[in-house]
Amino acid sequence: MAALGGDGLRLLSVSRPERQAESAALGGPGPGLCCWVSVFSCLSLACSYVGSLYVWKSELPRDHPAVIKRRFTSVLVVSSLSPLCVLLWRELTGIQPGTSLLTLMGFRLEGIFPAALLPLLLTMILFLGPLMQLSMDCPCDLADGLKVVLAPRSWARCLTDMRWLRNQVIAPLTEELVFRACMLPMLAPCTGLGPAVFTCPLFFGVAHFHHIFEQLRFRQSSVGSIFLSAGHLIGPVLCHSFCNYMGFPAVCAALEHPQRRPLLAGYALGVGLFLLLLQPLTDPKLYGSLPLCVLLERAGDSEAPLCS
Numbered sequence: 001m002a003a004l005g006g007d008g009l010r011l012l013s014v015s016r017p018e019r020q021a022e023s024a025a026l027g028g029p030g031p032g033l034c035c036w037v038s039v040f041s042c043l044s045l046a047c048s049y050v051g052s053l054y055v056w057k058s059e060l061p062r063d064h065p066a067v068i069k070r071r072f073t074s075v076l077v078v079s080s081l082s083p084l085c086v087l088l089w090r091e092l093t094g095i096q097p098g099t100s101l102l103t104l105m106g107f108r109l110e111g112i113f114p115a116a117l118l119p120l121l122l123t124m125i126l127f128l129g130p131l132m133q134l135s136m137d138c139p140c141d142l143a144d145g146l147k148v149v150l151a152p153r154s155w156a157r158c159l160t161d162m163r164w165l166r167n168q169v170i171a172p173l174t175e176e177l178v179f180r181a182c183m184l185p186m187l188a189p190c191t192g193l194g195p196a197v198f199t200c201p202l203f204f205g206v207a208h209f210h211h212i213f214e215q216l217r218f219r220q221s222s223v224g225s226i227f228l229s230a231g232h233l234i235g236p237v238l239c240h241s242f243c244n245y246m247g248f249p250a251v252c253a254a255l256e257h258p259q260r261r262p263l264l265a266g267y268a269l270g271v272g273l274f275l276l277l278l279q280p281l282t283d284p285k286l287y288g289s290l291p292l293c294v295l296l297e298r299a300g301d302s303e304a305p306l307c308s
Contacts, residue, residue, distance in 0.1 A: 034093045035190035041089045042183045045082055046203045049178050052078040068162040072170055079174040082182045089186050097185065097295045104291045105181035111288035116238060118281045123239040125277065128270030130249045133263055172240035179204040188292050 052074035060067050083101060090097065097104045124131065138145065148154050158164045180200055187196035254263045284290055 034095070037089060037092050038186045038190045041085055041186050042200075042203050045085055045178055045182060048078050048082075049075065049174075063163055065162040068166050072166070075170065075174045079177050082178045086182050086185060093189075095189055095295070097291070098297075099291045099294055104185050104295060105177075107181075108288075108291070111286070114286045118286065120238045120242060122274060122277060122281045123242055126270055126274040127242075127246050127249070128273070129254065129263060129267030130246055132266040133250065133254055133257065134246075136257070136259060136263070167244040168241045171244060172237040175204065176237045176240055185292060185295060188296060193292060193296060 053071050055074050056067070056070040058064075058067055058070070062068075062071075083105065086101060086105070102108070140148070158168075183200050183203060184196055187199055190196075191199060249267070251267070254260065254267060257263050
C-alpha cells in the first residue's frame, strides 16, 4: 500500500473518521475497497487488451499484414468495450463523477486546440536531437521533404500500409483510450491525481512486455536492444503517434556520427528546453476545466495539488 504514495495512504486509511464519513456520504464501500476495485479494474483492462492480441493463433510474426489485420479487429472490440469497465467501476465504488463519462475520459471540445498542439510541440522539443539526426541523414532537402509529406500519393501509400496504420493510428488511439482515458479516472480517486498520472504508464509498460517474448521468439532482437526500444512516453494520441514514428533515440549512432558535436548539443538542448517548458506548457489552466478535478472533489479529495 505504501507504493501508492501519500495521497493514496490518506485515502486507504479507513480508520480516519473523516474518510469514513466521506465514504458513507457517497453511499459506497470503504476507501480501501475502492482502491482495490480501481487497481483490479485497471489490471483487467490491461490483461483484456493484451489478451485480445493472442485470440488469433498464428505462427507468423507480429508485423505480418494478416496478423496485423486480425489484431486490429480484436483490439478495436476491446477498446470499444473499455468504457463499460469505467461504468462498472462507478457502480461498484459508488463514486459519482458529476460529469458525463465521455467528458471524464477526455472527449470534449473545451481546450481541444492547445491540448492537440502544446503537448506535441513539447514532445518534438524533447526529440530535438533525433530530429536533427534525421534531417542530417536524410538525402533530400527541406523543400523535397515537404513535397513528399504533402503529396496525396504518400498518404495513400501510408493508409494502405498495415504497419503504418498500426503504429501511427490504431495503436495510439486504442492504447490511449484504454491505458489513459479509462484508467486515469479510476486511479485518481484512489492515489490522487499526481500519482495516478505516473501509475498509468506502469500498466502500459507491463502490458508491452509481450513484445519482448515475440521478438525473442522470432529472433528479431537481443534482450538488451529490446529493453532499450520497448517503451514510449504516454500522453495524447498525437504525441503517442509521434513517439511511435521516431522510436527510441539512437544515442549510440549519434556518438559515432560525423557531426557528433552539434548533434549532441541538439540532444542536450532538447532535454534542457523540455525540462524548462514542461511546467508552463502543461499548466491545467491552458486546457480549460479538468473533469478529473470534479471527480476528485466528489470523492472527497478537494485539495489535489493539480486542481488548486
